[in-house]
Amino acid sequence: MARATHIKALALLPAFALAGLTMACGAGGNGSGGTSQPAGGPAASQSAEIPAVAKDPALAAMVPQAIAADGKIVVGQDQSYAPNEFVDEQGKVVGFDVDLGNAIAQKLGLTTEYQNAAFSGILAGLGAGQYELAMSSFTINSERLQTVDMVSYYSAGTSLAVPKGNPDKISLDDLCGKNIAVQQGTVQVDDLAARSQQCTSSGKPAINVQQFQQQTDVNLQVQTKRSQAMLADSPVVDYAVKQTGGAVETVGQPYDAAPYGIAIKKDQGSYAQAIQGAVQALIDDGTYAKILAKWGLNTSGALTKAELNPQS
Known part of the structure; x- marks a missing residue:
């Protein structure tokens, strides 16, 4: 979205x-x-x-x-x-x-x-x-x-993306306690807030939502492994995968179209x-x-x- x-x-x-x-x-x-x-x-x-x-x-x-x-x-x-x-x-x-x-x-x-x-x-x-x-x-x-x-x-x-090879075995169903990069003001911020609330309600650690002003900074966070994953619009994630030569890859399918x-x-x-x-x-x-x-x-x-x- x-x-x-x-x-x-x-x-x-x-x-x-x-x-x-x-x-x-x-x-x-x-x-x-x-x-x-x-x-x-x-x-x-x-x-x-x-x-x-x-x-x-x-x-x-x-x-x-x-x-x-x-x-x-x-x-x-x-x-x-x-x-x-x-x-x-x-x-x-x-x-x-x-x-x-x-x-x-x-x-x-x-x-x-x-x-x-x-x-x-x-x-x-x-x-x-x-x-x-x-x-x-x-x-x-x-x-x-x-x-x-x-x-x-x-x-x-919305798509989930991780560094190549998904070293931390990130999945959309288990983001609790993970460092997830996202652009400020996106619907993905709200999505992560809701998911984090579910984490804490279940006794799990909250998601560490790392917000950045520009999407380019979000992409770089994942590419350099300073964040474990990111959420962004599906076209944006697909483009980042191509432009980084596969240094970033998607996990699962887009959702909430x-x-x-x-x-x-x-x-x-x-x-x-x-x-x-x-x-x-x-x-x-x-x-x-x-x-x-x-x-x-x-x-x-x-x-x-x-x-x-x-x-x-």
Whole structure:
């Protein structure tokens, strides 16, 4: 399941505005938290350009003039979550969400401007008019639907990852007393809190939840064996496995799958319907599948229908 918003900003650095530069250096440029790209890894597919899509005049006409006037959609996102949104070795913002966001904008006859932000502040910024769209691996849930409209575009679960060979024999059913790394503000933090409560209620030691501001730091913790395991969104874990050349591996299968959603400020006429229509058009014309393939996302999470404000 994707990231939550309510606690991620607890340890924001004062220089967070420079986070894009920090990630490009600290994460080795590829978002994995490692320092090298394995031979035969996803570099070749990631360099592939997604063909531009044609404007749909009917969908474009649904975009409010206040948004369309300058020819671009300003998108808020936290660019530390490879392969969904991150900064590559050339300092360029890339990822699944970025390619899909670009294609959505093209379908509406517009371009995109991605603004890096603290994850916890993105939806507030959307509500305040700072952004015109929020696309940053948000899980759709009832709490968010009270404040924003959301269009579904992919279903992701939570995965458990460990150092190669699983030296501590970690399993999802027995995390009590273990050092588990996780990104601040994610639903995985809540998951671990609930599991830790079960541990202590059964007379076992609590889980030592090690929270980090960026996912790249979480990946590095496991890769260097400073943490015994980590929990993260399934696409993020799959990407980390590839980028570390197998220094990190998954245990078991993803669980608690839920859809990612593109967030739109409420009460903007037919704008949300325009975004929904654009996503559906990209699914129907095959662009969506090409973007999934480029970033190595599991097709089991692919959607055939983009829904506006789906209820769980």
